[in-house]
Amino acid sequence: MTDVQDFDIHRYLDGEMTREEVFAFERRMEADGALAMRVAEMMQDMDTLRDAIPTPSGAHLDSLLSRAEPASRPIWGQLAAAVVLLAVGFGGGLLTRGAGGTVPDMASDVLANASAAHALYSVEVVHPVEVPASERDHLKGWLSNRLGSEVRIPDLTGAGLSLVGGRLLPFEQGAAAQFMYEDAQAARVTLYLTPAQARGASALRYGQKEDLSAVYWQDGLWHYALVGPMERDRLSSIAQSVQGALF
């Protein structure tokens, strides 16, 4: 049998065989030295070919990817207009994580964590935050350090919200920041952010649990979630202010 006809050689080399087929083919090679030799030579040839092609650094590829991204950021209004509203459950008993082994996705993870943190800390009277708004610069420097990327604390006074302060929180393998704001009626809104693995931009995803609304989005290298005891429309308008303040 010539190599051209013996597809098993190639299916073996290219990982196209099942475990049983691999086992059988390796037995065949043990019995047939010439076959084993041909396979070894081709394997060597393929290694030579693979080695002949350079591999760029991750940083280089990142820069190609960032250059490939649209030059102008989508304006929030356009993004909101194009929004696909996806109800995402959050808090205990996630809707998206029921039976059926749904792949966990970033939006529901961020929403769940942001909502849990909101529920835990927004009711605190004495210690709602670790670092108060009076130490804004320290808060910014500290969280930027811990999150490994410059954190910006949006000014939301235009939306009727004043900063209470912020804190560091765990998120999956890393960390997240939570900023708390208060309106004139002392209703508290929290902005939760955690660094993304890859640059990206997402549509808005909403979640609702009892009287809490939450909205998630990714922009650039951050995942954001905004949580508060208000209607979705009001939350969206605050989210717009966050966007406006951040960029």
Added chain:
Amino acid sequence: MPRFGQELKEALPSLWRYAYALTRDRSRADDLVQDCAERALRKRHLWQQDRPIRPWLAKMALNIHRNTLRTAAVRHIHVAYDEADLTSHAQPSAEQGLEAREMLRRVDTLPPEQRDVLLLVVIDGLSYAEAAGVLGIPVGTVMSRISRARASLKQEPTPETPVRLRSVT
């Protein structure tokens, strides 16, 4: 769609290597990868999460590359298509050893249809079924082309006479 960004990022190293194998030039590979990434980001709504992204990107890269060659061939009509083919930008670089250069030279002498299959499978790491999808050919044809390609690569180097004649698939 953070998943999309992640998938795209993870696909880039093999896409770049594939682009380099097509163009044999770092900056052309950069351009090709950037072009593919741009299109992918623009058409992300067409991507289905349960389908692998790499064959999609590979097909884009191959199409863009072929278009580039065609455009170049039209602009320089006196350049025969074969010369304007994938190999014209091949340039030995200091980072490549003698053995590597000889291997690339032999890859260049393969008929284009065999080379296409070989690069998709060996460099981009696609399965036979994925490569068949990219090229629009049956899986059996992928197998026969890759086996012919490997049989040709195995032959002794013939530095004096670059061989262009190969068996028809």
